[in-house]
Amino acid sequence: MAKQKKRLESERLKRSLFTRDERLLHAKTWLAKYNGKRNKIANSYRRYFSISWETAFEDLEILNIEINEGYKTNILQQIGKNPSPFKKKNKTSKNKNFPPSAISDKLKSVTRIVPSPVSIITDKVEASIFPEIESSITSERPSFDLQLKTVYILGAGFSKGLGAPLQNEIVREIFEQSLTTMQQHYDNVYARKLKRLANFLENELFIDRNDFSKIVLEDIFTPIDRCIIDNMAFRNISTTKLFDLRQSICALIAMMINYKLMGLSPNYTYADKFAEFLVTIKRNHKNIDSLCIISTNLDIIIDNAIKSQIHDNDGIIDYSCDVFPYYENEHSLSEFLEYDPNKFKIKILKLHGSMNWLKCQRCQRIFITFFEKIAVQEYLLRSNCRYCTRNHSNATRSNVRAALISDLVMPTFLKDLNNTQLKQIWNAAAMELSEAKKIVFMGYSFPFADFELRQLLSRTIRHDAIIEVVLRPSDDPNSSSAGLDREKMK
Numbered sequence: 001m002a003k004q005k006k007r008l009e010s011e012r013l014k015r016s017l018f019t020r021d022e023r024l025l026h027a028k029t030w031l032a033k034y035n036g037k038r039n040k041i042a043n044s045y046r047r048y049f050s051i052s053w054e055t056a057f058e059d060l061e062i063l064n065i066e067i068n069e070g071y072k073t074n075i076l077q078q079i080g081k082n083p084s085p086f087k088k089k090n091k092t093s094k095n096k097n098f099p100p101s102a103i104s105d106k107l108k109s110v111t112r113i114v115p116s117p118v119s120i121i122t123d124k125v126e127a128s129i130f131p132e133i134e135s136s137i138t139s140e141r142p143s144f145d146l147q148l149k150t151v152y153i154l155g156a157g158f159s160k161g162l163g164a165p166l167q168n169e170i171v172r173e174i175f176e177q178s179l180t181t182m183q184q185h186y187d188n189v190y191a192r193k194l195k196r197l198a199n200f201l202e203n204e205l206f207i208d209r210n211d212f213s214k215i216v217l218e219d220i221f222t223p224i225d226r227c228i229i230d231n232m233a234f235r236n237i238s239t240t241k242l243f244d245l246r247q248s249i250c251a252l253i254a255m256m257i258n259y260k261l262m263g264l265s266p267n268y269t270y271a272d273k274f275a276e277f278l279v280t281i282k283r284n285h286k287n288i289d290s291l292c293i294i295s296t297n298l299d300i301i302i303d304n305a306i307k308s309q310i311h312d313n314d315g316i317i318d319y320s321c322d323v324f325p326y327y328e329n330e331h332s333l334s335e336f337l338e339y340d341p342n343k344f345k346i347k348i349l350k351l352h353g354s355m356n357w358l359k360c361q362r363c364q365r366i367f368i369t370f371f372e373k374i375a376v377q378e379y380l381l382r383s384n385c386r387y388c389t390r391n392h393s394n395a396t397r398s399n400v401r402a403a404l405i406s407d408l409v410m411p412t413f414l415k416d417l418n419n420t421q422l423k424q425i426w427n428a429a430a431m432e433l434s435e436a437k438k439i440v441f442m443g444y445s446f447p448f449a450d451f452e453l454r455q456l457l458s459r460t461i462r463h464d465a466i467i468e469v470v471l472r473p474s475d476d477p478n479s480s481s482a483g484l485d486r487e488k489m490k
């Protein structure tokens with residue numbers, strides 16, 4: 001009971017820290033679920049988000065919710081005399097411990113430059129951002145400072161320019177794919193799972209079909225995850241069925257991304273150019289720990305680009321977890337099993353997992369390959385771990401235990417980052433960040449549901465680190481001079 005109270009309190013606290021954009025985003029789901037009295041809506045809204053009457057009225061106006069003018073004036077006059085009692089109960093002491101507010105001043109200024117999460121996702125990071133990355137990479141090519149250990153943080157904006165959807169486009173993209181095409185690729189699996197998701201949105205979350213495209217993934221995953229963690233049913237859906245439903249949504253996301261990126265951009269893209277830039281540095285200075293990539297993307301655009309630049313097996317991609325070749329005879333990947341000082345190493349830390357990985361549920365080995373998003377095989381092929389099958393005669397009989405699963409971390413406020421491999425990756429990221437003298441954000445927009453990464457950054461970044469954000473010139477009014485695509489901050 002006390003635990004639940006604490007949880008509700010912390011959720012309320014989280015909501016009270018929302019920016020307007022973030023609040024409006026969540027308000028849509030709140031409104032859809034609101035079943036209280038019409039004339040109490042402003043009050044309920046204000047209490048739910050812990051905001052003032054004025055702010056609540058302004059928000060509701062933006063959301064096109066009509067409020068009786070007389071009522072509004074009356075309330076505003078009243079609070080003119082005695083301010084909202086809610087405002088007085090300020091939880092400042094608790095706020096201090098909450099991750100987002102713990103972000104250092106330096107990061108705060110970065111978030112200022114990178115506009116608020118919602119606006120950057122919707123209109124700031126677009127394909128056109130990347131010609132600038134391209135030109136900055138080309139022009140700076142010879143001047144990489146080896147002494148300045150650099151960590152590149154890649155977000156969805158990086159992949160957007162090459163066809164991957166941004167987070168807030170995922171649900172729309174899932175529903176917009178042509179079913180005939182998807183059927184050709186995935187038989188009936190896609191259609192079946194799509195129907196399931198549509199039923200859930202319509203019958204359990206009460207979202208109108210026309211509004212499906214507006215819903216954000218966090219608002220689908222978070223209620224499901226909360227119930228799974230608490231072993232509670234969500235309306236009519238039992239915990240076991242919720243788990244299946246969750247798997248179905250993960251499957252749809254993986255299949256959609258896989259399909260969208262299939263055979264895309266065979267040309268030499270900015271990702272290739274970026275990869276070539278990094279590989280050249282590492283190849284020429286094998287023993288200097290000069291750079292590392294941290295990516296929140298599930299797609300494998302950067303992985304493939306770097307792998308393509310590795311010739312004659314002279315280097316390896318280091319995922320900083322225990323990886324094994326997915327295809328037994330894939331000799332080009334045998335290097336994972338042995339350390340070779342003659343090869344250069346490029347670290348790519350995929351904080352949310354990767355679509356070229358499958359994990360054995362039993363031994364936790366990660367199987368990988370390149371140029372192929374094997375994560376979708378979890379829902380199609382259902383293969384088993386060859387090591388566990390060999391080592392334990394009953395591994396396949398007890399079925400699922402040794403089955404390979406994709407294990408991608410989805411956008412939710414309740415991420416499970418507790419598995420062995422992810423922990424290793426996050427630890428490695430923490431170490432890299434604390435060593436970095438320079439951090440470059442590329443297409444990363446500080447999504448609100450990414451508070452683990454925000455926390456990691458605020459915990460580890462050196463005080464004297466140089467922070468660069470790759471932007472379009474139009475992103476920041478202070479960097480309006482033409483050609484200034486990287487805003488340097490000190």
Ligand SMILES: [Zn+2]
Nearest residue numbers: 360363385388
């Ligand atoms: Zn295994």
